[in-house]
Amino acid sequence: MEQWYPVAWAKDVIDLKPLSITLWDRHCVLFRDRSTGIYVVMDDICPHRAAPLSEGRLYERETDGEKETVLECGYHGWRFNCDGRCVDIPVVPLEKRIPAAADVGVVYATHLSINGLIFMWFGDRLKADESKIPLPKELVQADESERLFYRDSFRYFPISFSTLHENVADPTHVSWAHHGTGRDNRKTVKRSGGVDIVHENLTEGYVHARKYNQDSSKGWSDIFFQTPTAVHYAIKLGDTKSKIFLLSWTVPISWDKSKVFTLFSYLNPPKIVRLVKWFSPRWYEHTITNLVLDGDPGMLQKQYAHLQAVERDGYGSAWKKEYTLASGKWDTSVMKVRQFFDMHGWSMPYATPIPSDARSERILTRVVNDRYENHTRECQACTAALHNFTRGRTAALVGAGVSGAAALFSGIVFAALSIGGAAFAPLPLRLAGFGGTVLCILLLRLAKMLHYFMTLMTYTDIAYDLNHAD
Incomplete structure (x- = not known):
C-alpha cells in the first residue's frame, strides 16, 4: 500500500x-x-x-x-x-x-x-521515493519539445480497482467493447499471435508484455503493468520515430469504487497532430474520452457483482472457476494481473472481492455511466463549459422566440395588407418576415447543438447505441 x-x-x-x-x-x-x-x-x-x-x-x-x-x-x-x-x-x-x-x-x-x-x-x-512514481521513463526523460500531452482526464467507476486493472490490461476487448467509437476491427482481428511477456517481476509488481500488429513492420504495442495503479501502452508506429503512449492509473477509492486517470501522449508527433491539439479545448477532449469509456463499465460492474456473488473463500479465487481463459496468449496479460493480486491480496485490501456479506449489487448501465457525478462535477473545464452551454441554450431559445414572434407579426401584417387590397407589402416588412424565420430556425438548431453537448457532459445513450450497433 x-x-x-x-x-x-x-x-x-x-x-x-x-x-x-x-x-x-x-x-x-x-x-x-x-x-x-x-x-x-x-x-x-x-x-x-x-x-x-x-x-x-x-x-x-x-x-x-x-x-x-x-x-x-x-x-x-x-x-x-x-x-x-x-x-x-x-x-x-x-x-x-x-x-x-x-x-x-x-x-x-x-x-x-x-x-x-x-x-x-x-x-x-x-x-517517499520519487523514482518509484509509476510513469514511463522514456516519456519523463524526453525533451519538452519532443512530447505532446492531450486528453488528460479522470472518471469514477462503481467497480473494484482489480476488475478495472484486468480490463485495461486486456488489449483484445477493444474491438468489441468499444467498436462503435472507432474503426470496427471485429472482422479483421487476427487469430494467431498474442501477447508475449518480455519481462516480469510479480514480487515487485512489474510486468512488461508486447503485442505485435498483424503486420509486424507496422509496429508493435508494449503493455506495462506497474503496481499498484498503472497500466501503460506504448505504441510504436512503423519505422517512424513517433510513438503514442496511452497512460492509465486506477486508484482504489473503496472496495467497490475506483477513480481512473487517463493521459494520452505523443512522442515526436507530426505537425498536424499539434495543430489538432491546439484547436481542441479540454472539455471537448473529455467528451471524446468519456464516449470511449462508456463502452464497458456496465458489463464490468455486473461481472464484478457476479464474482462476489459466487465468492467462497473471500480471497478472490472465484475467477479461477468462473473464467475460461481459452484465448491462448491473448489472455496472458489478464493472467499476470490476476496472479499479482493473488500474490499481494493480503497486503492490498479491496484488491480482490471481500468476504462475508459485503456484496455488490448489479447497477443499471445508465447509473454507471452518469457522467455528471462521475466526471463533470469535479472537472473545472467541463463544469465551466456546461455552465456556458446552459446559458447559451437559454439565450438561443429566447432569441428564437423573439425572432419567431417577429416573423409571425410580419406575416399577420402582410395578411392584413393583402386583405385590404394592397398589391405589395413594404420591403422592410418582407425582409423582417423572412429574416425572422431564418434566424428562428438557426437559433433553434444552435439550441439543439448546445443541448447535445450538455447531454455529453451529464449522461448520454449515444455510447450505448454506438457500441451495440451492427
Whole structure:
C-alpha cells in the first residue's frame, strides 16, 4: 500500500479552495500552498470535533513578514498550516500554548508530475521515493519539445480497482467493447499471435508484455503493468520515430469504487497532430474520452457483482472457476494481473472481492455511466463549459422566440395588407418576415447543438447505441 497514487490534475484544483479526495477508504483534503506552489495533502479530519476540513476555507496570512496558506475548519474556525500544525484556535487566548494533539494526524508527501498530474505517497512521508512514481521513463526523460500531452482526464467507476486493472490490461476487448467509437476491427482481428511477456517481476509488481500488429513492420504495442495503479501502452508506429503512449492509473477509492486517470501522449508527433491539439479545448477532449469509456463499465460492474456473488473463500479465487481463459496468449496479460493480486491480496485490501456479506449489487448501465457525478462535477473545464452551454441554450431559445414572434407579426401584417387590397407589402416588412424565420430556425438548431453537448457532459445513450450497433 505504501506507493505513489495519482489524486488529481492540477487544472482541477481551484486556488484557495480545498478539494476532498479518498484513497483506500481514507479521506484526505488537497489544496495548493500559494506561497510555495506545493500541493498539500492531509487527513480530512479536524482534531477538534472530527469535522471534514475539506468543507472549510483557505486564506493567506502573514507571519513574521512571510505569507503562508492556512486551512480553516468550517465548523469552529480552527486553523492549520501546510504542515498540519494547529496555529490558531479562535476561542483560546493567543498567549496560551496550543497542544500537539490539536495538530492534523497525517500529512502526506506529494509530487507534481508530467502535465500537472498530482501524486501522493500513501505512507510514511520520510520513505517517499520519487523514482518509484509509476510513469514511463522514456516519456519523463524526453525533451519538452519532443512530447505532446492531450486528453488528460479522470472518471469514477462503481467497480473494484482489480476488475478495472484486468480490463485495461486486456488489449483484445477493444474491438468489441468499444467498436462503435472507432474503426470496427471485429472482422479483421487476427487469430494467431498474442501477447508475449518480455519481462516480469510479480514480487515487485512489474510486468512488461508486447503485442505485435498483424503486420509486424507496422509496429508493435508494449503493455506495462506497474503496481499498484498503472497500466501503460506504448505504441510504436512503423519505422517512424513517433510513438503514442496511452497512460492509465486506477486508484482504489473503496472496495467497490475506483477513480481512473487517463493521459494520452505523443512522442515526436507530426505537425498536424499539434495543430489538432491546439484547436481542441479540454472539455471537448473529455467528451471524446468519456464516449470511449462508456463502452464497458456496465458489463464490468455486473461481472464484478457476479464474482462476489459466487465468492467462497473471500480471497478472490472465484475467477479461477468462473473464467475460461481459452484465448491462448491473448489472455496472458489478464493472467499476470490476476496472479499479482493473488500474490499481494493480503497486503492490498479491496484488491480482490471481500468476504462475508459485503456484496455488490448489479447497477443499471445508465447509473454507471452518469457522467455528471462521475466526471463533470469535479472537472473545472467541463463544469465551466456546461455552465456556458446552459446559458447559451437559454439565450438561443429566447432569441428564437423573439425572432419567431417577429416573423409571425410580419406575416399577420402582410395578411392584413393583402386583405385590404394592397398589391405589395413594404420591403422592410418582407425582409423582417423572412429574416425572422431564418434566424428562428438557426437559433433553434444552435439550441439543439448546445443541448447535445450538455447531454455529453451529464449522461448520454449515444455510447450505448454506438457500441451495440451492427
